[in-house]
Amino acid sequence: xxxxxxxxxxxxxxxxxxxxxxxTYSNSAFQYxxxxxxxxxxxxxxxxxxxxxxxxxxxxxxxxxxxxxxxxSLFIRDSQPSDSATYLCALKNTGGFKxxxxxxxxxxVKA
Amino acid sequence: xxxxxxxxxxxxxxxxxxVELRCDPISGHTALYWYRQRLGQGLEFLIYFxxxxxxxxxxxxxxxxxxxxxxxxxxxxxxxxxxQEDSAVYLCASxxxxxxxxxxxxxxxxxxxxxx
Numbered sequence: 001x002x003x004x005x006x007x008x009x010x011x012x013x014x015x016x017x018x019x020x021x022x023x024t025y026s027n028s029a030f031q032y033x034x035x036x037x038x039x040x041x042x043x044x045x046x047x048x049x050x051x052x053x054x055x056x057x058x059x060x061x062x063x064x065x066x067x068x069x070x071x072x073s074l075f076i077r078d079s080q081p082s083d084s085a086t087y088l089c090a091l092k093n094t095g096g097f098k099x100x101x102x103x104x105x106x107x108x109v110k111a
Numbered sequence: 112x113x114x115x116x117x118x119x120x121x122x123x124x125x126x127x128x129x130v131e132l133r134c135d136p137i138s139g140h141t142a143l144y145w146y147r148q149r150l151g152q153g154l155e156f157l158i159y160f161x162x163x164x165x166x167x168x169x170x171x172x173x174x175x176x177x178x179x180x181x182x183x184x185x186x187x188x189x190x191x192x193x194x195q196e197d198s199a200v201y202l203c204a205s206x207x208x209x210x211x212x213x214x215x216x217x218x219x220x221x222x223x224x225x226x227x
Contacts, residue, residue: 008151043115043202043218044154088153092214097142098167099216103153 001026006089006102015111019076023089023102026070030091030100033065035074038086038104047087048074079109113137115219117203123225124193132188132222136205143186144216145178146202154202160186193226200224 006023013019021035031052036044048063050056050072056063062075072091076083089102116135124130136143145157156170160180171177175194180186190197200223204216 006153041220043204043220045218046215049215097159097161097214098156099144099214100156101146101154 003027003100004089004091004102007105008103010106010108012108012110013079015079015081015109017079017109019079019083019107019109021074021076021087021089021105021107023072023091024070025072025091025100027091027093028067028070029093031094032092033063033072034090034092034099035061035063036088036090036101038088040085044088076107079107081109081111083107084109115203115205115217117201117219117222119222120220121223121225123227125227126195127192129189129191130193130224132190132201132203132224134186134188134203134205134219136184136186136203137217138184140205140207140217141183142206142214142216143180144204144206145186145188146204147172148200148202148221150199157188157201190224193224195226198224198226 004025034049035047037047038044050063053065053067060077064073086104086106088104092099118133143160146154158178159167175191178188200221202221204218206214206216
């Protein structure tokens with residue numbers, strides 16, 4: 001069983017839609033939950049991070065962590081064509097250095 | 112300031128040849144990571160450096176792969192006797208190396224390796 005599972009998509013939505021991206025994980029020791037965004041032919045960049053459970057909002061982006069279900073989500077409101085990218089979830093243990101990345105979900109937002 | 116840089120940006124080589132990929136991390140970052148990303152797939156961890164030492168080499172796929180870091184700065188990933196399955200984008204990232212935190216990784220643009 002992989003440590004983190006993420007649907008690779010692609011996911012295609014019209015401009016203005018609410019997008020939901022998700023990952024499931026198996027190791028309950030993960031405490032830091034991150035979302036990276038990767039544009040084509042670029043390296044990933046950190047979008048948001050959450051420590052332990054709960055929600056975090058930043059503009060049009062909301063990250064949710066449900067540790068009881070081992071399920072994390074990223075919501076994008078009022079999606080824009082510029083949001084078209086691959087979104088990777090990433091998880092890390094407290095005190096550790098190794099970050100485990102999901103496979104990434106390719107998102108296309110059509111104008 | 113400057114971000115993480117990698118060179119070359121593209122490398123085409125013939126099967127059986129050796130290649131060296133270079134990573135220049137952000138100045139002052141003690142942690143450095145190498146990942147492999149095959150087409151349409153996620154990031155595959157290869158190796159992690161803390162300073163000049165590599166406490167975690169668990170991701171190196173075979174003994175054809177090696178990496179070193181000098182001066183707590185530049186790192187080189189070497190692939191010997193390249194095979195076609197080595198074709199991928201090789202990404203380098205650096206971070207402050209702080210345990211007990213998200214320790215945000217900053218990625219370079221990657222080196223796209225094609226083995227013919």
